[in-house]
Structure formats: structure tokens, C-alpha cells
Amino acid sequence: LADDGVIDFIPEYVNDVVGSIIGVDPSFLIGMSLRNDCPVSLRVGIGDTIARAYTTGEARESEFQVDRSSGDVIWLRVQAVPYSKGVGVVVRDVTERRRREAELAAYREQLEGMVKARTAKLKRSEAEFRSVVESARDIMGIVDENHNYLFVNEAARSSRQETIIGRRAGSWVLESHHEAFHNEIDKVFETSEERRLEVPVEWSDGSVRWMDCRFSPVSSGGPGVEAVTVISRDVTEQREAQEQIRELNRDLEQRVEDRIAEIRALIDTSRRLAALMDEDDILNTVTETLLSVIPGALGVAIWSRESGGSPYGLLRFDGTERTDPASDVLDPDGRIMEHVTGRADSGSAVLITADDDATELTGLTQLDSCRRALATKISDARGLELIVAVAIDEESTAVDDRSRSFIDSVAAQAAVAVNNARLFREIRAVSVRLLHVQENERRDVAHELHDQVGGLLTSLQFLLQASKPEEEAGSAAIAEARQMVKTLMEEVRSLTLTLRPALLDDFGLVPALEGLISRHRKQGALDVDLDVDFDRNRRFPADVETAVYRVVQEALTNVIRHAETGTATVELSISDDRLEARIHDDGKGFDVDRAVTRSRSMGVRGMIERVELLEGRARIDTHPGQGTRVQFHVPLHPNGRAPS
Incomplete structure (x- = not known):
């Protein structure tokens, strides 16, 4: 605030850009009284703007x-x-912008002159325009604010074969769209914007046609819309x-969705079949898939045979009225089989109808309406022939290539899965027989050790006890020999029990486990704590007792060797016709995947197998x-065997 009461401003900081804009050294401006x-131009421009901002606070x-x-x-903008x-x-230099604005103003003035000239030209071409409109194939008209026609072209007049001028527009539009038609005209008058609407109209011959109507504003340059042009084009065929x-x-889209669903079903079926090793589960999966995917499927029958001319045997049947009938009931005359084996190549489905064999195909479903069946035959490299037949409802849609392809794909997967299941069953049977042989060999070796070696050691012990050495050195040797014989007898007894404990054969699973636990505790x-929730004297099938004993034996051996703990718990229980066992310890644990995959780690894999x-x-x-x-857990009656 100066002495005379006028506010003055002193620059404290000025960047280089301000100096370059004004044309002076920025340091010259620092501390200078505005x-x-x-200069006057800066004082008036910058000083006044700063003063107004300072005094108003804005x-x-x-x-x-x-x-x-x-x-x-x-020119500067401050x-x-x-x-x-x-x-x-x-501070910004806006000289260039101001120059362009001046140029734009001059250009605008030039354009206005051009518009006036163009308007005059348009008026001169009005006659030409009318000629074009009259010759157009589209129906054209101009309506006033009351929606009455002021003008229509020849196409409009010929389409109605009546006087149109002065009449209300849209009189031939169907009543369902009449209000929408007039609303569009009102909106053009209100907004001066073009509108568009498709409406059905009644043609002069009584037919209904669809017209694409375009509504455009008409103005002579004054404010508002003076009229609306309506151009209508027949789009019925379009x-x-x-x-x-x-x-x-x-x-x-529906076909794509159906195909995607079929592909997903095939992928899901493939995954499920790949994980199954039981033939019944495989056939159930195949049946469920076919019934759920093929349109109109009523029942599924599956036959198989080994190549070489042997008769086909029925593997599975699933219909709406009967389950598991004999093969001759499903196909009493063998005609379904004849059609499939005689007409269809391997992996190529065939549609069998009542017209083909002059008989109802009711054998598959026991339904009078069943007169069609889609069947396929698959022969694989291992010699398995599989026939899959699906009974189809007469009222369902036509059987298409997708259904044929689907049943072929499912049947091919089923053949592979059935072969794998049978091979797995054979391998498992061989493995079971090998275990039986191994256990029998263990039993025989244990008996030989007990009867022969054990008897010889007992005799040797009696001889040593009866010996009376005359010298002291001989007495010490005989005492050492007696101790060695005793140790050897204990080792033989322990080896005998490890090979095949007699308790397992004579008294059953629980007494044998109690003997095993007792030996571990004495050593x-x-x-080990043994918890049993059933009668400890209960006997189980020999396979079950042997398997459970060996798995528990191996698990406890692993605890002793690797767990670094002194306690463990064994629990046995019966649930849902199966024997369940749990062995747990609080030791150091291990990596299961690594233990199973190690080539020398047979213990864990052996238990699982x-x-x-x-x-x-x-x-x-x-x-x-x-x-x-x-x-x-293991079933009490494995492989479906009843208890002996």
C-alpha cells in the first residue's frame, strides 16, 4: 500500500517464459514496481487484473x-x-489465436455470401426438384402442422387411387401404429430433427405392406418448422x-448350442469313462449320456462279443418299462442285430424303422409308439465288437447326422473303456493270485523255520545245557554258545511271526494285530493303542484279514523307521458293509507324492495297491x-463274493 493509498505490486518470481513473451530479461522484472x-500497456493490462483479483479475492x-x-x-492473456x-x-501469448479468430470472422462473412448465392440457386432449381420427386418410386408428401397433406408425388397418388391433397396424413396406416405415426410428425415440428419409423399400411388392393417412413423438417430460413416431408419406401420384402x-x-445358434452341448457331453463322458475301471459303471455312464443327449431317446441296449463269430451277449439294457431282460426278448427275431451287422460299417450308425423289418421295435422299450432305433457297431483292434442301440420316440424330431455322430463317438469310447476295464480286471485277478502265492510261500517258509530250524536250535540248546566242561575256559565258551543259541531262537521266532503270524490264520485279524503291537511294545x-469298535473275535474273509494286517504292519514299520516318535494309534471300525482302518502318529511326517514316485519306495505304493x-x-x-x-477301507466281501 503506497503512501497515497494506492495498492502497488512487486514481482517476487518470474520464469523465463514470461521474459521471452514480453521481450525483456526476467531478472529485470524482479522487484520492479508495476x-x-x-510500461503503460503492462501496467494497465497486468496491474489492473492483479488488483481486481487481490481486492475481490477471486x-x-x-x-x-x-x-x-x-x-x-x-496479445497477452493474463x-x-x-x-x-x-x-x-x-501469462500466455495468444497472438496467434487472435489472428486466427480475425481470419475466421472474415471467412464467416465470406460463407454467408456464398449461402445467399446458393439459396438463390436452390430456388431456381425448385422446378427441377419437383420433376425428380414426381418421378421417384418412393411415396413422398409434405404435411402441415395439422398433419394434412400439402403435396404428394405421383407414386403416392397412384398407390391410393383417390384424392390425397388436404386429407390427413397416415389415414392408410393400420390402427395399431396410427398414433406412433402422428407422434413422429409432432416431434419433428417440436425438435426440427429428422425421425424414422416403420409402419404397416393397407394397400389399395387390400394387402398389408410395411413402409419405412422418414420424417424431415421443412423451413424457408425463418424460425421453427413450417412443414414436414414424409418419404415412405416399401420394405415388406426386406x-x-x-x-x-x-x-x-x-x-x-440353436444348432451351435446343441453341438456345444454334445461336445461337452462327449468330453465329460470321455473324462468319466477314463476314470472308471468297473464295467457296470462304464455301461451306466454310456446309457445315461445317450438318454440325456439324443432327442427322443426312450431306451438303450448294449450287446458285445469277442470277434470270431461267437453270439452277441447283452451287457446292459435301460428302458422305460423293464430292466435287464434277456437278449431274445429285446430282439426276438434277431432283426435289429441283422440290420446293424449287415448294413452298418464299424463306427457308422444306421437308423432302423418298422418299415425296414415289418415289425414293431417294441422289444427295446415295451412302448407301442417305438418304431425307430438308432444303432451302431464298433469293432476295435483287441477283438471286441460292441453294438449300441437307442430306441427313439416316433414323435421326436428327425434323426440327424449329429445324433448319428454322437452315438458313434460314445460307442467308440465305450468299447475302449470296456476293454480297459476287462484288462484291468484280469490284471487285478493276476495280482490277487500273486499275493495269494506270496502269502502261501510266507506261510510255508514260516512253518519250515518254526518246525525245522526251530527244532534244531531247541535240540542244540538242550545239548549245551547238558554239557559240563572241565576247564574254566570251556565253561565260558559254552555259556557264550548258549546265549548265541537263545538269541538265534528269538530271531527265528520274530522272523516267523513277520513272515506269517499263526495268530492271523488261527484266531483272526484283531488277535494278530494285538500280537504285532505286543512285539513292538516289548522291543x-x-x-501302539488299538481301538476296535466290533467284536475282537470276529472273523473276516481271508483276503480282507491278510490285506488289512499287511497294510497296518507296513504303516507301523514306517512309523518306527521314519516318524521319530514313540507312539501311534490304530483304529478299526465297520461301516456300510466295509472294514475301515486308520493309523496315525504325531511324528515328523513326509512328502507323499515324493514317497510314491520314488523308485525304491515300495512300502507306500504297496499299501495302496x-x-x-x-x-x-x-x-x-x-x-x-x-x-x-x-x-x-475295503469291502467285507470283495469282488462280490459272499462270506465263506
Whole structure:
């Protein structure tokens, strides 16, 4: 605030850009009084803008001319923003923009002159326009604000064969669209914007046609819309074509969805079949898939035979009225089989109808309406021939190539899965026989050790006890020999029990496990708690007792060797006609995947294989440092055998 009461401003900071714009050294401006030291153009332009921003407390801006030190004149735009200690100022050179604005103003004036000239030209061509409109094939008309026709072309007059001028527009539009038609005209008058609408109209011959109506404003240059042009084009054929395209698209989309569903079903079936090793489960999966995917499927029959001319045997039947009938009931005359084997190549489905064999195909479903069956035959490299037949409802849609391809694919997968299941069953049977041989050999070796070697050691012990050496050195040798014989007898007894404990054959599973646990406890190797929730004297099939004993034996051996703990728990229970066992400890645990995949680690894999050979399941839960829990269960009557 100067002495005379007028506010002055002193620049505290100026960047290089301001100096370059004004044409002076920025340092020259620092500390300079805007009131006393600045040129008049700067003082008036910048100073006044800063003063207004400071006094009002609001941002201000202005544009003004400045004479640069170089002699040229530039336009500056100044923005002033007040803050607590003064005012911040942004200066921009807008000379170029002002120059362009001046050029645009001159160009605008030039354009206005051109528009006036063009308007005059348009008026002169009005007659030509009318000629074009009259010759157009589209129906054209002009309506006033009351929606009455002021003008219509020849196409409109010929289409109605009546006087149109002065009548209300849209009188031939069907009543369902009459209101929408007039609403579009009103909106053009209100907004001066073009509109478009498709409406059905009644043609002069009584037919209904669809018209694409375009509504455009008409103005002579004054305010508002004076009239509206209505141009209507017949799009009936176009709409019909579009509807056909939409219908084709819907049909295509449905076909794609159906195909995707079939592919997903095939993938799902393939995954499920790959994981199954039981033939009944495989046939159930195939049947469920065919019934759920093939349109109109009522029942499924599956036959098989080994190549070489042997008769076909029925593997599976699933219909709506009967289950598991004999093959001669399903196909009493053998005609379905004849059609499939005689007409269809391997992997190529054939549709069998009542007309083909002059008989109802009711054998597949016991339904009078069943007169069709889709069947296929698959022959694989291993000699298995599989026939799959699907009974189809007479009222269902026509059997297409997708259904034929689907049944061929499923049948091919079924043949592979059935072959694998049979091969797995054979391998499992061989493995079971090998285990039986191994256990018998163990029993025989154990008996030989007990009867022969054990008897000889007992005799040797009696001889040593009866000996009376005369010298002291001989007495010490005989005492050492007696101790060695005793140790050897204990080792033989332990080896005999390990090979095949007599308790398992004579008294059953639980007494044998109690003997095993007792030996571990006496040896100080492991303290085991045995928890049994059924009669401890209960006997089970020999295969079950042997498998459970061997798995528990191996699990406890692993605890002793690797777990670094002194305690473990064994639990036995019966649930859902199966024997369940759990062995757990609080030891250091291990990596299951690594143990199973190691070539020398036969213990873990052996436990799992023993259980699975009896159609059981095993699971090992463990992690390093978190203990181990071995769980498994086996059916009480494996392979469907009744208890002996």
C-alpha cells in the first residue's frame, strides 16, 4: 500500500517464459514496481487484473495488447489467482489465436455470401426438384402442422387411387401404429430433427405392406418448422428377408448350442469313462449320456462279443418299462442285430424303422409308439465288437447326422473303456493270485523255520545245557554258545511271526494285530493303542484279514523307521458293509507324492495297491512336521463274493 493509498505490486518470481513473451530479461522484472516502473500497456493490462483479483479475492483474467521492446505488438492473456501472501499470475501469448479468430470472422462473412448465392440457386432449381420427386418410386408428401397433406408425388397418388391433397396424413396406416405415426410428425415440428419409423399400411388392393417412413423438417430460413416431408419406401420384402435371416440365425445358434452341448457331453463322458475301471459303471455312464443327449431317446441296449463269430451277449439294457431282460426278448427275431451287422460299417450308425423289418421295435422299450432305433457297431483292434442301440420316440424330431455322430463317438469310447476295464480286471485277478502265492510261500517258509530250524536250535540248546566242561575256559565258551543259541531262537521266532503270524490264520485279524503291537511294545520300538469298535473275535474273509494286517504292519514299520516318535494309534471300525482302518502318529511326517514316485519306495505304493486290489480305497494325509494319518477301507466281501 503506497503512501497515497494506492495498492502497488512487486514481482517476487518470474520464469523465463514470461521474459521471452514480453521481450525483456526476467531478472529485470524482479522487484520492479508495476505502478511506477512498468510500461503503460503492462501496467494497465497486468496491474489492473492483479488488483481486481487481490481486492475481490477471486481469480481474474483479461486479454490486452503489449508493445514489445523489439517494436512488434502481441496479445497477452493474463490469469491472476489470489493467495495468502499475494497473487499468482500466469501469462500466455495468444497472438496467434487472435489472428486466427480475425481470419475466421472474415471467412464467416465470406460463407454467408456464398449461402445467399446458393439459396438463390436452390430456388431456381425448385422446378427441377419437383420433376425428380414426381418421378421417384418412393411415396413422398409434405404435411402441415395439422398433419394434412400439402403435396404428394405421383407414386403416392397412384398407390391410393383417390384424392390425397388436404386429407390427413397416415389415414392408410393400420390402427395399431396410427398414433406412433402422428407422434413422429409432432416431434419433428417440436425438435426440427429428422425421425424414422416403420409402419404397416393397407394397400389399395387390400394387402398389408410395411413402409419405412422418414420424417424431415421443412423451413424457408425463418424460425421453427413450417412443414414436414414424409418419404415412405416399401420394405415388406426386406423385412421378410430379415425375418428369414433372424430365423436362420436362431436356428444356427440353436444348432451351435446343441453341438456345444454334445461336445461337452462327449468330453465329460470321455473324462468319466477314463476314470472308471468297473464295467457296470462304464455301461451306466454310456446309457445315461445317450438318454440325456439324443432327442427322443426312450431306451438303450448294449450287446458285445469277442470277434470270431461267437453270439452277441447283452451287457446292459435301460428302458422305460423293464430292466435287464434277456437278449431274445429285446430282439426276438434277431432283426435289429441283422440290420446293424449287415448294413452298418464299424463306427457308422444306421437308423432302423418298422418299415425296414415289418415289425414293431417294441422289444427295446415295451412302448407301442417305438418304431425307430438308432444303432451302431464298433469293432476295435483287441477283438471286441460292441453294438449300441437307442430306441427313439416316433414323435421326436428327425434323426440327424449329429445324433448319428454322437452315438458313434460314445460307442467308440465305450468299447475302449470296456476293454480297459476287462484288462484291468484280469490284471487285478493276476495280482490277487500273486499275493495269494506270496502269502502261501510266507506261510510255508514260516512253518519250515518254526518246525525245522526251530527244532534244531531247541535240540542244540538242550545239548549245551547238558554239557559240563572241565576247564574254566570251556565253561565260558559254552555259556557264550548258549546265549548265541537263545538269541538265534528269538530271531527265528520274530522272523516267523513277520513272515506269517499263526495268530492271523488261527484266531483272526484283531488277535494278530494285538500280537504285532505286543512285539513292538516289548522291543521298545513303539507304543501302539488299538481301538476296535466290533467284536475282537470276529472273523473276516481271508483276503480282507491278510490285506488289512499287511497294510497296518507296513504303516507301523514306517512309523518306527521314519516318524521319530514313540507312539501311534490304530483304529478299526465297520461301516456300510466295509472294514475301515486308520493309523496315525504325531511324528515328523513326509512328502507323499515324493514317497510314491520314488523308485525304491515300495512300502507306500504297496499299501495302496493291496487295498485297491480288493476294490478298496486308501488315503494318506501328511506333511513334513505335521504327523501322518493313513486311512483305508475295503469291502467285507470283495469282488462280490459272499462270506465263506
